[in-house]
Amino acid sequence: MCERCAVEKDIYLPRLATLEKKRLMNPTEMYLRLSIDDNEPFDFIPGQFVEVSIAGVGEAPITISSSPTQKGYFELVIRRTGNVTNAVHRMRIGDKIGIRGPLGKGTYPVEEAKGKNVVFICGGIGLVPQRSFINYVLDNRADYKELAVLLGTKCLSQRFFHSELDVWSHRNDIRFMETIDQTDDCWLGNVGVVTTLIPKIEKELESALVFICGPPVMYKFVLMALQEAEVPKERIFLNLERKMKCGVGKCGHCQINNYYACIDGPVFRYSDLRIAPEAI
Amino acid sequence: MDRPRVAIFDFACCEGCQLQIVNLEEELLDLIDNVEVVEWREAMSEQSREYDIAIIEGSITRPEDEKRLEIIRTRAKTLIALGACATIGGINKLKNNFEMSDVKKCVYGKSADMPHLETMPTKAVDEVVKVDYKIHGCPIDRKEFTYVIRCLLMGKKPEIPEWPVCVECKSKGNPCLWDYGQVCLGPIIRAGCGARCPSSGFRCFGCRGYIDDPNVNGAKDVIERYGLSVDALKAKMVLFGIGQGPTNA
Amino acid sequence: MRTVTIDKNAFRRFVDEIIKRQRVIGVCAKGDRFDFEQLESADQLRLDYDVTLQPPKKYFLPPVETLLTFEVGDGYKSVYDDTPFVLLGVHPYDMVALNQLDTLFTQDNYDTHYMKRRHNATIVACDVVSPSKNVFASSMGTATVKDGFDVLLTDIGNAFVMESGSKKGDRFIAKAQGAVDSSEKDLQARQKIQAENEKRLNNHKLKCEASYLPKLLERAYDHPVWEEKAKTCFSCGSCNLVCPTCYCFNVQDDVNWDFISGKRQRAWDGCLLDGFTKVAGEHEFRKKRADRFRHRLYRKCKYVPEKISSQIMSCVGCGRCVGACLPDIANPVKVYNRLVDDLGIK
Numbered sequence: 022m023c024e025r026c027a028v029e030k031d032i033y034l035p036r037l038a039t040l041e042k043k044r045l046m047n048p049t050e051m052y053l054r055l056s057i058d059d060n061e062p063f064d065f066i067p068g069q070f071v072e073v074s075i076a077g078v079g080e081a082p083i084t085i086s087s088s089p090t091q092k093g094y095f096e097l098v099i100r101r102t103g104n105v106t107n108a109v110h111r112m113r114i115g116d117k118i119g120i121r122g123p124l125g126k127g128t129y130p131v132e133e134a135k136g137k138n139v140v141f142i143c144g145g146i147g148l149v150p151q152r153s154f155i156n157y158v159l160d161n162r163a164d165y166k167e168l169a170v171l172l173g174t175k176c177l178s179q180r181f182f183h184s185e186l187d188v189w190s191h192r193n194d195i196r197f198m199e200t201i202d203q204t205d206d207c208w209l210g211n212v213g214v215v216t217t218l219i220p221k222i223e224k225e226l227e228s229a230l231v232f233i234c235g236p237p238v239m240y241k242f243v244l245m246a247l248q249e250a251e252v253p254k255e256r257i258f259l260n261l262e263r264k265m266k267c268g269v270g271k272c273g274h275c276q277i278n279n280y281y282a283c284i285d286g287p288v289f290r291y292s293d294l295r296i297a298p299e300a301i
Numbered sequence: 302m303d304r305p306r307v308a309i310f311d312f313a314c315c316e317g318c319q320l321q322i323v324n325l326e327e328e329l330l331d332l333i334d335n336v337e338v339v340e341w342r343e344a345m346s347e348q349s350r351e352y353d354i355a356i357i358e359g360s361i362t363r364p365e366d367e368k369r370l371e372i373i374r375t376r377a378k379t380l381i382a383l384g385a386c387a388t389i390g391g392i393n394k395l396k397n398n399f400e401m402s403d404v405k406k407c408v409y410g411k412s413a414d415m416p417h418l419e420t421m422p423t424k425a426v427d428e429v430v431k432v433d434y435k436i437h438g439c440p441i442d443r444k445e446f447t448y449v450i451r452c453l454l455m456g457k458k459p460e461i462p463e464w465p466v467c468v469e470c471k472s473k474g475n476p477c478l479w480d481y482g483q484v485c486l487g488p489i490i491r492a493g494c495g496a497r498c499p500s501s502g503f504r505c506f507g508c509r510g511y512i513d514d515p516n517v518n519g520a521k522d523v524i525e526r527y528g529l530s531v532d533a534l535k536a537k538m539v540l541f542g543i544g545q546g547p548t549n550a
Numbered sequence: 551m552r553t554v555t556i557d558k559n560a561f562r563r564f565v566d567e568i569i570k571r572q573r574v575i576g577v578c579a580k581g582d583r584f585d586f587e588q589l590e591s592a593d594q595l596r597l598d599y600d601v602t603l604q605p606p607k608k609y610f611l612p613p614v615e616t617l618l619t620f621e622v623g624d625g626y627k628s629v630y631d632d633t634p635f636v637l638l639g640v641h642p643y644d645m646v647a648l649n650q651l652d653t654l655f656t657q658d659n660y661d662t663h664y665m666k667r668r669h670n671a672t673i674v675a676c677d678v679v680s681p682s683k684n685v686f687a688s689s690m691g692t693a694t695v696k697d698g699f700d701v702l703l704t705d706i707g708n709a710f711v712m713e714s715g716s717k718k719g720d721r722f723i724a725k726a727q728g729a730v731d732s733s734e735k736d737l738q739a740r741q742k743i744q745a746e747n748e749k750r751l752n753n754h755k756l757k758c759e760a761s762y763l764p765k766l767l768e769r770a771y772d773h774p775v776w777e778e779k780a781k782t783c784f785s786c787g788s789c790n791l792v793c794p795t796c797y798c799f800n801v802q803d804d805v806n807w808d809f810i811s812g813k814r815q816r817a818w819d820g821c822l823l824d825g826f827t828k829v830a831g832e833h834e835f836r837k838k839r840a841d842r843f844r845h846r847l848y849r850k851c852k853y854v855p856e857k858i859s860s861q862i863m864s865c866v867g868c869g870r871c872v873g874a875c876l877p878d879i880a881n882p883v884k885v886y887n888r889l890v891d892d893l894g895i896k
Binding site (some may be wrong): 025026029030031032033034035037074076077078079080081102103106116117119237262263264266267269270271272273274276277278279284298299 | 617618620621622623624625626628654655656657658659660661662663665666669771797798799800801802803804805809812814816819821826827828829830831833835836841845848849852853856857
Binding site (some may be wrong): 077 | 455456457458
């Protein structure tokens with residue numbers, strides 16, 4: 022056996038984590054709080070993801086939703102869509118869940134954004150991965166200038182993080198705006214898609230870094246709106262979701278032209294995606 | 302884990318797929334340890350009116366079969382079509398090429414008009430009721446059957462290949478049978494059999510049915526280049542290919 | 551590192567000796583074709599073969615491979631295959647392909663499953679004797695190979711020249727009874743064969759330098775050829791599955807009947823297959839056949855070479871996909887030449 026094989030860890034081998042808390046946030050989204058069982062470090066940068074592994078079912082890539090400023094545990098929010106995510110929804114407090122990661126080298130530019138305005142544009146569940154960096158900014162508020170968060174949700178029943186959003190909307194160091202795609206009698210706020218909010222943050226957009234995450238159809242329209250607002254591509258970052266199996270740059274499923282979403286992303290600078298027409 | 306109640310029913314078929322279940326040998330014990338078989342004509346005499354999983358073997362060829370199947374569907378939480386007759390109508394669909402009166406005469410001769418011999422064009426199970434899962438093949442693959450059952454017991458959706466037989470055939474290192482003059486249906490037929498026939502030198506007959514999006518243009522092009530006619534290809538597909546959407550043209 | 555000459559009878563006895571001691575995989579006849587198989591006797595070995603049905607990658611990345619076993623609630627255990635073996639008769643283009651896979655499986659994240667098999671192997675490459683019908687290794691610069699192998703064999707008529715390429719190769723050669731240091735004449739004979747192979751393994755001729763292809767593809771993304779070719783594509787993945795440099799895989803779990811223990815396996819996959827990019831929400835990122843068809847040819851001669859900073863393309867010119875494609879659209883040279891014709895060399 023070669024020396025390197027003797028020291029290298031198996032990149033496909035999950036560690037165990039314990040499910041500490043779970044809460045159904047809306048009909049499809051489950052909030053989970055996990056802590057790693059072993060004593061090895063679990064340090065991550067906002068934007069990184071983990072492969073959640075359920076023995077006998079499989080793995081699913083999920084971006085960490087909590088901020089690294091919260092120590093001792095991490096949070097995931099998981100939508101019930103496939104085998105793994107359904108199995109996760111059925112897990113009970115104290116159950117063991119396999120975790121690989123943190124993975125992904127394309128993270129939020131935590132350092133580069135310092136001293137700048139930061140704007141987050143989220144479509145529905147796209148809030149979940151962005152929340153890691155949003156809370157990181159809030160926890161290191163002095164390091165960043167204006168902070169704006171725009172959130173568009175399809176319908177009222179899919180809204181989540183109610184109390185957290187409520188806190189954000191009452192803080193004066195964060196500009197939080199929300200809209201619902203379809204009108205609903207119980208909703209008194211903005212109605213329409215998230216792009217309708219973009220003209221309202223002209224001040225915050227100035228020299229800001231802008232972060233986008235949402236369903237695949239959303240990116241094109243948000244980017245058009247940002248182009249209209251004359252935000253240069255170098256200052257726009259996209260958090261992209263793709264099918265992933267291995268999460269470590271081997272299996273090929275998440276490839277976006279030259280890039281692998283799992284190792285080059287999942288967060289990409291828009292100007293780097295010029296050569297990747299498959300991204301949008 | 303509560304043992305789910307399973308019932309196995311047969312319609313028009315050779316019962317060969319059920320035989321595959323009986324032939325599970327040691328695994329059969331594992332299976333019945335984990336499920337409660339409440340009805341299975343081929344293996345036991347009891348009958349039941351309540352079950353979690355109904356497994357349907359065979360195709361639907363008589364009006365009274367349709368009614369029976371509809372009743373089963375209302376009683377079952379999950380319904381599985383087992384084997385080619387159930388999933389795609391199978392060989393029984395050959396008769397759909399003829400007038401039903403001729404079919405009856407051919408099979409039953411003078412007795413053809415007797416009322417209990419009423420027949421109709423063959424239907425696959427999903428042409429009558431909603432099917433939750435299909436276990437393809439003529440006969441079914443035992444490994445795939447037990448995999449699907451284990452998945453259901455775990456509350457997991459089984460991963461049935463969406464890709465064609467060529468994937469498994471090439472993975473096994475087989476040369477392409479087209480190079481040896483065989484009209485193999487591998488490129489348009491759903492994998493999962495482990496390319497059993499081509500691996501033994503026999504062309505794929507298509508018993509697992511077409512993949513979701515078979516390329517009809519590709520088929521026409523290949524027929525032309527190999528000097529075949531569309532009718533010649535249809536003749537090769539007749540065994541399992543009748544009445545499946547994409548190739549009706 | 552030594553270069554020796556061994557006459558063919560002595561070589562056969564040498565192979566039989568190795569077979570007694572360890573697992574030897576070599577090229578054998580399979581019907582009227584050839585493939586790698588475990589040898590029982592040196593007589594089975596056919597180093598005059600044209601091309602094998604499957605590339606040798608399957609000995610390092612098997613079609614189906616267990617990565618882990620697990621016990622629900624109790625964690626996961628890695629599963630490794632630790633049997634040493636000799637792989638006998640790898641053609642230069644396939645050796646180049648393995649060299650690329652080595653880089654891909656160690657770059658960014660180190661794949662211990664692939665690499666343990668790789669380290670357990672002694673690879674004996676051999677220069678091509680009979681060019682296959684569809685080979686175009688000369689066009690791709692892979693008709694001969696300079697590194698990666700432990701031993702390189704060249705058939706010079708009545709004997710083989712054996713060059714060691716590693717310490718493992720040195721040890722291998724040292725055991726060959728009857729091998730003598732190659733004479734200048736033998737080396738010249740070998741040189742002549744290799745020089746000829748660099749030209750003659752070219753049954754489909756690429757109209758540009760292979761190293762120009764990434765640049766060419768920069769301008770070809772919206773070219774009509776992708777749609778035109780893909781019209782008859784079955785999306786059967788045959789081109790992926792026979793390719794010596796395709797390494798995409800799927801991962802699947804299965805449990806035993808106790809519903810506690812089970813295994814996680816990876817199996818070959820293909821980017822041409824429908825569903826390859828489909829996420830759980832049913833959105834499929836490369837839904838069109840033409841997009842998948844284009845992806846493979848971009849991967850071979852742009853994405854992967856750029857990823858590993860290689861001057862050599864990831865299409866090594868073995869020609870297997872050409873023969874495996876029923877609608878005859880997979881031939882990379884035909885596509886690239888069409889692009890050269892239409893877009894020119896700039």
